[in-house]
Amino acid sequence: MTDETLTVEIWRGKDTGRFETYQVPHRQSQTILDVVTWIQRHREPALAYRFACRVGMCGSCAMTVNGRPRWTCRTHVSKVAASGGVRIEPLRNLPRIKDLVTDMTPFFEKWQTARGRFEPSATRSEPMAAIPSDDPERRIVDAGIECINCGVCHAACDVVAWNPDYVGPAALNRAWTLANDQRDGDRAGVLKAVSAAGGCHACHTHGSCVEHCPVGLNPTAGIAGLKRMTLSALLKGGLS
């Protein structure tokens, strides 16, 4: 990498394709998303990629950058291009659509499989549940609730790659927050869902998800918590 120019390789195509190389002007505080956008605006109008918020909120811009899954809008070039170049590919463990765009459908379907959706225990005409913010269960929920659904952990997880049934760290992290949410109307149902094949017991606790999660969540800890919770439910006969 010279001061002025970056050499950027970008995956073009779907499952078969090739890396195309582009020279991109290097600017200060430039992000990987800035680089991709520059190429799309100035060199390759047909380049497909996805983003929305540009500030790390929406979770739509994740790609593989120099072999690692990252949120590209908050990844500075200076942080990843130290050795000279940048290679950008679509996220791993998801079907590819075109260029840098993956199909997130299986990712979100796995959230449903893990019962990663809130089941209300009250209607809107009933008073709101008052849960103190220092309640121990609520603190557990708060620790895992800020997921932006970016799929970075899903791409980082080898078990997702090995076992197509595995629902993955993000879905289990969501299930964990619901299993601890006093307002959820079917917490036992969450435990049943994550005890199925491909659920929390398939996790190897190797922590790649924690290592890569851009917002600093710890899905591994939540999955370990689910293992404990499901075991105690099993011993009490609550899983049948």
Next chain:
Amino acid sequence: MIEARLYLLQRGSAMLLAPLVLIHLGLILYAIGDGLSAAEILGRTRGSFAWAAFYGLFVLAAAVHAPIGLRNLAREWLAWRGRSVDAAALVFGLVLLALGLRAVWAVIGFGIGAGDGA
């Protein structure tokens, strides 16, 4: 549900195996270091309810633990899934159990069989 059960069985058997394996290794070192002959060893184990219980438990825990781990490996690394891998793991566990118990029987024997060293 079944996954949670298998998980419990695998972790439970691992907790049993950890001390059993250490004792077993210690025994091997002791027997070899002391230069005990096969006959001397058999003389101590034959008819011993304690050794039968120790190694019976060992075999049982191993026969539970190993097939569950192999099933996981087969599913993840060989992409072998479904009922056939479950059946194969079960058969493997039963073979381990049979071989293990046969070995325990040979060492404990309760005075039955030839070559009683006591």
